[in-house]
């Protein structure tokens with residue numbers, strides 16, 4: 001169902017990402033070692049990744065770096081090694097499992113179900129080397145890869161080593177906080193270990209007006225609900241082409257809410273969600289929220305945003321310090337920098353700060 005609010009996993013439920021899907025498929029089939037999938041929140045990166053992994057006839061594992069971070073407070077390479085091995089051996093015939101794992105440090109198997117256990121001495125690079133040596137292609141997909149920066153492991157070094165030496169392994173990295181992921185990988189920075197490595201970069205864009213309306217129409221047709229064309233126009237006016245919001249609106253109506261109530265509930269839920277996601281930045285400094293409020297109230301130029309924040313704080317702010325605040329908001333995708341100044345790329349984020 002198009003309006004299912006969970007990340008999609010089946011091609012039939014994925015609207016209009018054919019081009020991106022075939023670009024990922026093509027790249028991986030050709031053996032491109034690194035695919036980077038970028039896009040602001042709720043544009044469907046995880047959905048596209050799920051469907052791509054299901055469609056590509058190559059063994060793969062999907063790792064959610066944010067989930068590991070929330071579990072451990074960092075992203076230890078031992079955790080990645082364990083997830084990768086467990087997924088890899090899931091489809092390995094029982095009689096071969098012992099051979100596959102033989103001699104890898106820190107790995108043991110036990111019990112009737114040949115349960116795989118790892119201890120602290122397991123090494124991610126050794127695991128990757130073993131998988132590579134088995135001669136089959138393997139894809140390691142890491143969602144919310146910007147969280148890899150919370151680790152002692154130097155992941156960009158590890159990935160560039162794998163790209164150079166392990167021809168059977170490809171990586172797909174995705175992340176919402178686009179600036180953070182870019183800063184972390186520094187793929188265009190000559191000083192970075194990943195510089196010059198072959199890769200494909202795919203940027204997800206929001207749907208255009210035509211696609212947004214068509215998505216809604218198809219979604220309603222699928223669940224057999226008749227809706228007015230003006231209602232759909234209003235939805236796209238308010239939510240823009242951000243598929244995550246369009247999906248939630250459709251889902252609310254599927255649950256039986258009227259147009260008005262569905263839109264109202266979506267905005268309330270979205271506000272809670274957005275402010276909750278923002279709270280980690282706000283903890284770093286309350287100035288981030290004030291800057292967002294200034295932009296949401298219609299200030300877009302650097303100088304006018306700064307003046308508005310100074311007024312709210314009741315004191316003067318150092319220029320460099322203030323530039324850091326705006327740059328960080330851009331890195332985290334809360335603001336977009338254009339030639340006309342700073343803008344909030346998502347209308348519901350703008351609403352949440354107004």
Ligand SMILES: Nc1ncnc2c1ncn2[C@@H]1O[C@H](COP(=O)(O)OP(=O)(O)OP(=O)(O)O)[C@@H](O)[C@H]1O
Pocket residue numbers: 002004005006007008013014015016017039040041042043044045046047048176243244245247248
């Ligand atoms: N192409 C699509 N067709 C139909 N529904 C979609 C599509 N892309 C995303 N969705 C829906 O939009 C919502 C957000 O999708 P998803 O979680 O994949 O996005 P995301 O970019 O990974 O978001 P986040 O940045 O929050 O991780 C989900 O409800 C999902 O089902």
Ligand SMILES: [Mg+2]
Pocket residue numbers: 045046047143
């Ligand atoms: Mg996601």
